[in-house]
Amino acid sequence: MTKWQNEPFEIKVKADDKLAFCMCGRSANGPYCDGSHKGSDILPEIVTFGRDQTIHICGCGRSHTRPYCDGSHKTDTVPA
Ligand code: FES
Numbered sequence: 001m002t003k004w005q006n007e008p009f010e011i012k013v014k015a016d017d018k019l020a021f022c023m024c025g026r027s028a029n030g031p032y033c034d035g036s037h038k039g040s041d042i043l044p045e046i047v048t049f050g051r052d053q054t055i056h057i058c059g060c061g062r063s064h065t066r067p068y069c070d071g072s073h074k075t076d077t078v079p080a
Helices: none
Strands: 009-013 018-021 045-048 053-057
Touching: none
Parallel strands: none
Antiparallel strands: 009 053, 018 045
């Protein structure tokens, strides 16, 4: 996955939002899908929310609960 940043994206979402988050790491508009996954077998994660809230989307690509941040950016090391 492309390293967009080493911290989560904090995003305020509305109850009726439906967002597509990049799961391939190729998007130039991370953390959102820009269609760059086409030609691969990786699909974006489509998420609906049901209520207004603030979410934290992984920006480092190391979360085990992607697309959400799980704090791995604080502890996991990037292979050299
Ligand atoms: S930004 Fe990736 S785990 Fe937090």
